[in-house]
Amino acid sequence: MSALSDSASPLYEKVKDFVLANIGSGKWAQNARLPSENDLVNSLGVSRMTVHRALRELTSEGHLRRVQGVGTFVAPPKAQSTLIEVSNIINEIRDRGGKHRAGVILLERVEHPAAAIVSSFEFDQTKPVDHSLVVHFENDIPVQLEERYVNPALVPHYLDQDFTSIATLEYLQRCTPLTEVEHLISAVPAGPEQARLLQMPERDSCLVLHRKTWTGATVATVNTFTHVGSRYSLGSRYRPTHKPA
Amino acid sequence: MSALSDSASPLYEKVKDFVLANIGSGKWAQNARLPSENDLVNSLGVSRMTVHRALRELTSEGHLRRVQGVGTFVAPPKAQSTLIEVSNIINEIRDRGGKHRAGVILLERVEHPAAAIVSSFEFDQTKPVDHSLVVHFENDIPVQLEERYVNPALVPHYLDQDFTSIATLEYLQRCTPLTEVEHLISAVPAGPEQARLLQMPERDSCLVLHRKTWTGATVATVNTFTHVGSRYSLGSRYRPTHKPA
DNA sequence: GAATGAAACATGTATATACATGCCATGTCA
DNA sequence: TGACATGGCATGTATATACATGTTTCATTC
Numbered sequence: 001m002s003a004l005s006d007s008a009s010p011l012y013e014k015v016k017d018f019v020l021a022n023i024g025s026g027k028w029a030q031n032a033r034l035p036s037e038n039d040l041v042n043s044l045g046v047s048r049m050t051v052h053r054a055l056r057e058l059t060s061e062g063h064l065r066r067v068q069g070v071g072t073f074v075a076p077p078k079a080q081s082t083l084i085e086v087s088n089i090i091n092e093i094r095d096r097g098g099k100h101r102a103g104v105i106l107l108e109r110v111e112h113p114a115a116a117i118v119s120s121f122e123f124d125q126t127k128p129v130d131h132s133l134v135v136h137f138e139n140d141i142p143v144q145l146e147e148r149y150v151n152p153a154l155v156p157h158y159l160d161q162d163f164t165s166i167a168t169l170e171y172l173q174r175c176t177p178l179t180e181v182e183h184l185i186s187a188v189p190a191g192p193e194q195a196r197l198l199q200m201p202e203r204d205s206c207l208v209l210h211r212k213t214w215t216g217a218t219v220a221t222v223n224t225f226t227h228v229g230s231r232y233s234l235g236s237r238y239r240p241t242h243k244p245a
Numbered sequence: 246m247s248a249l250s251d252s253a254s255p256l257y258e259k260v261k262d263f264v265l266a267n268i269g270s271g272k273w274a275q276n277a278r279l280p281s282e283n284d285l286v287n288s289l290g291v292s293r294m295t296v297h298r299a300l301r302e303l304t305s306e307g308h309l310r311r312v313q314g315v316g317t318f319v320a321p322p323k324a325q326s327t328l329i330e331v332s333n334i335i336n337e338i339r340d341r342g343g344k345h346r347a348g349v350i351l352l353e354r355v356e357h358p359a360a361a362i363v364s365s366f367e368f369d370q371t372k373p374v375d376h377s378l379v380v381h382f383e384n385d386i387p388v389q390l391e392e393r394y395v396n397p398a399l400v401p402h403y404l405d406q407d408f409t410s411i412a413t414l415e416y417l418q419r420c421t422p423l424t425e426v427e428h429l430i431s432a433v434p435a436g437p438e439q440a441r442l443l444q445m446p447e448r449d450s451c452l453v454l455h456r457k458t459w460t461g462a463t464v465a466t467v468n469t470f471t472h473v474g475s476r477y478s479l480g481s482r483y484r485p486t487h488k489p490a
Numbered sequence: 491g492a493a494t495g496a497a498a499c500a501t502g503t504a505t506a507t508a509c510a511t512g513c514c515a516t517g518t519c520a
Numbered sequence: 521t522g523a524c525a526t527g528g529c530a531t532g533t534a535t536a537t538a539c540a541t542g543t544t545t546c547a548t549t550c
Contacts (some may be wrong), residue, residue, distance in 0.1 A: 010533060036500060047535045052501080060305075068501045069542035195482060203448060204434060255503060282529060292505045297531080313531045314512035494549075503540070511532070518525080 004044060011046055016056035018044065023063065023074055034064070034072040135197050142198045249289060256291055260299035263289065268308065279309070279317040298468055380442050387443045 002012040022028045035043065040051045055072055060065045065075045129149050136144040197204040249259040267273045280288065285296045300317055303309045310320045353422050381389040440447040 012533080038500085049536085050534060052503095055534095066501065069499080071500060071543095071545080218509090232529085257503080281529085292507085295504060297533095298503095300531090311531065312513080314514075316530060404521075492550085494547105496547085497543080498543100498544100499527080500543075503538100505538080506536090508535080509533085511530100513530080514528090516525105516527085518523105520521105520523080 012050050012054045012057070015044060015046065015051055016058055019054065019058055020063065028074050030074050030076055032074050034074070037072065039210075067227070145194060145197050249291075250292045257295050260285070260289060260291065260296055261303055264303055266300065267306065273319050275319050275321055277319050279319070281316065361479070390439060390442050 004011075004018055009013070009017075028034060034040075034055075037048050037051050037055065040046075041048050045049070055064060055066065059066050059072075059075075063075055067073075067075045131160075132146070132148045132150070134146045134148075135142050136146065139203070189203040189208045190198065190200055192202055194200075194206060195204065198206075249256075249263055252259070264273075264279070279285075279300075282296050282300065284292050284295045285291075289296070295448075298451075300311065300313060302437060304311050304320075308320055310318045312318075326345060367388055377391070377393045377395070379391045379393075380387050381391065434448040435443065435451045437447055439445075440449070443451075
């Protein structure tokens with residue numbers, strides 16, 4: 001009668017499973033309209049708040065689309081564009097048990113940054129920019145080259161930190177707690193300096209992770225370049241919300 | 246008194262903003278314990294259900310960590326590993342107004358796939374594998390090379406579809422509604438055939454997106470290789486939950 | 491026929507209440 | 521001192537109720 005599973009999970013989870021099952025079986029096709037909350041209340045025998053919570057969570061998870069006053073619809077499949085989790089290379093090395101070492105190549109405050117940097121980084125052109133160049137090693141083999149342009153207004157003592165210890169990324173995150181991030185991944189042939197620092201053949205492939213971060217309404221910007229030698233190819237991996245069967 | 250903003254947003258949003266503001270300002274440090282729900286009810290003057298919803302959503306968004314019977318705590322910053330949205334190259338081209346064309350280079354059912362493919366793809370070795378090789382053009386310039394190995398048990402008529410029309414990825418999604426996906430991004434120098442098909446210099450950099458998908462408990466696997474010419478570098482971009490200031 | 495208005499219906503939010511569940515500290519008893 | 525029971529407090533869920541807000545439909549009116 002109730003059409004809900006009898007497992008031990010909470011009621012709103014059962015309602016979610018019920019909806020997902022109907023979507024997965026094709027009974028409710030893409031863009032089809034679901035029964036109204038009150039219909040589900042009557043057919044499933046749970047309160048409207050419970051149904052509402054289930055539908056709200058499924059909406060925030062991308063399975064449904066709801067329009068106030070109109071109805072609830074099956075959302076188009078979301079993997080059109082796919083989420084990927086790019087992991088911190090230092091943590092990856094640590095998880096694999098490798099020994100990590102960082103080498104600081106360059107550390108400077110650029111007073112009058114080039115126009116190209118300013119525009120692509122959305123910096124305030126009148127302000128100086130901090131610049132760092134760090135190489136990460138795993139077992140004495142260079143793995144990653146990090147180039148950063150940081151707005152000193154946002155992170156005052158950026159150049160004073162200890163770059164050879166772990167925490168450059170953590171340091172930035174601590175200074176800028178709630179940020180927005182934009183990434184751009186591309187592949188380029190290694191230039192002369194990059195090839196030298198990473199001890200790789202020139203024009204070999206580099207994975208470039210361009211990372212731009214904002215902090216609230218501040219126009220200030222923190223940037224990170226990450227170069228990954230292709231021989232490591234540990235790029236990124238993601239397994240989305242997994243539900244054990 | 247109420248410590249909540251007086252904007253027009255709903256109450257639970259104000260509570261969320263209140264919590265986020267306290268985290269962002271550093272008043273509530275990482276791993277610090279938040280006031281209990283009842284404390285917030287008293288200090289903010291809203292009902293416990295409203296507080297609870299706010300805290301629950303912040304938890305699912307990764308800002309908080311809650312333990313039943315113990316309390317609510319500020320979660321460590323989550324950008325340790327970062328989510329990236331890899332967009333479909335065909336949609337990107339369409340959004341930019343470019344003309345898209347697809348060329349099918351190869352289409353075959355491999356009866357006895359090589360052991361390397363079988364193992365890396367987790368296919369059943371005794372079963373044949375469908376293989377396709379498609380080049381995507383934008384304005385007659387080759388942009389992307391797609392190589393796919395598909396389990397025919399999962400997608401019966403994979404080779405029968407019209408590869409020159411848009412929807413190879415959409416086709417797979419339609420056949421496999423609720424899937425898990427794993428991605429691996431790397432960069433490799435283009436091999437001879439890849440260089441020829443993409444009209445790029447050999448050994449120039451290629452962005453490789455390895456994509457592995459599951460469907461429920463089925464061991465069947467769908468795989469996608471995507472090669473992106475470096476001159477396009479339109480890799481991927483992501484802006485997480487953006488809140489307009 | 492067109493414009494207006496009201497009813498019907500959809501989702502969205504807020505609250506009070508009740509009970510369930512899990513953890514911890516305290517106190518009692520052996 | 522140790523084991524165990526218990527009460528207090530935290531979060532988790534479920535419900536009924538009320539009202540808010542947005543959309544559609546349909547009847548009325550001009």
